[in-house]
Amino acid sequence: xxxxxxxxxxxxxxxxxxxxxxxxxxxxxxxxxxxxxxxxxxxxxxxxxxxxxxxxxxxxxxxxxxxxxxxxxxxxxxxxxxxxxxxxxxxxxxxxxxxxxxxxxxxxxxxxxxxxxxxxxxxxxxxxxxxxxxxxxxxxxxxxxxxxxxxxxxx
Numbered sequence: 830x831x832x833x834x835x836x837x838x839x840x841x842x843x844x845x846x847x848x849x850x851x852x853x854x855x856x857x858x859x860x861x862x863x864x865x866x867x868x869x870x871x872x873x874x875x876x877x878x879x880x881x882x883x884x885x886x887x888x889x890x891x892x893x894x895x896x897x898x899x900x901x902x903x904x905x906x907x908x909x910x911x912x913x914x915x916x917x918x919x920x921x922x923x924x925x926x927x928x929x930x931x932x933x934x935x936x937x938x939x940x941x942x943x944x945x946x947x948x949x950x951x952x953x954x955x956x957x958x959x960x961x962x963x964x965x966x967x968x969x970x971x972x973x974x975x976x977x978x979x980x981x982x983x984x
Contacts, residue, residue, distance in 0.1 A: 831888050835929045838883035838895065840875040843867060845892045846883065853916040857951060881913065884933045886926045893921040896930040898937075901947065910938050912948035927960060949974070 838846065847867055854860045874881045883897040894917035901911035912934060917926045938946050950957045950968075958968075 831924075832890070833924075833926065833929070834887045835884055835933050836887070838874070838885045838897075840871060842883075842885055842892055842895075843871040843874065846870070846885070846895055846897070849892070849895055849916050849918065850914065852918065853914055856916075856919075857954075884930055884937075886917070886929055888921060888924075888926070893918045894926045894930055896934055898934065898946075900943075903944070907944040908941075910934065910941070910943050910946040912946060915948075922956075931960075931964070 844867060847865075847870060850865075850870075851860065851863055854863045873879065874883065881897055881899045883895050885892045886894040894915075896915045897913045898910050899913060901909050903909055915927065915930060917924075917930075934946060937943075950961060952958075961968075
């Protein structure tokens with residue numbers, strides 16, 4: 830019998846979270862793009878001014894999934910929970926762990942009185958899209974993702 834638990838991430842979970850982040854990046858065909866160090870990751874979540882929070886799901890005490898988020902401010906909507914990443918290890922998919930994490934995020938939205946939750950999903954990730962559709966999520970194809978990776982760059 831497997832003991833499944835959902836809880837807030839703790840500082841000591843960070844090495845395992847980094848392993849899962851790498852697994853997610855590999856799945857998304859971008860494994861070489863993970864450049865954050867364990868120290869920076871840990872400090873960013875558990876230092877004096879955290880910028881991210883997470884829930885983990887454990888199976889028999891081992892972290893097998895996580896949902897990492899931060900607070901996003903929308904000038905139109907107000908504070909919203911931004912789901913940065915949600916992953917359940919490949920061997921544990923189909924056991925309801927993703928649902929447990931997602932439901933916990935929705936509870937967090939209610940408890941913190943956020944105005945909603947937003948996230949991105951790759952257009953080729955059909956299992957994830959199917960999962961989110963069960964929650965009646967809306968999908969917005971009208972926006973294009975943009976980023977500047979080198980903040981010193983100026984035209």
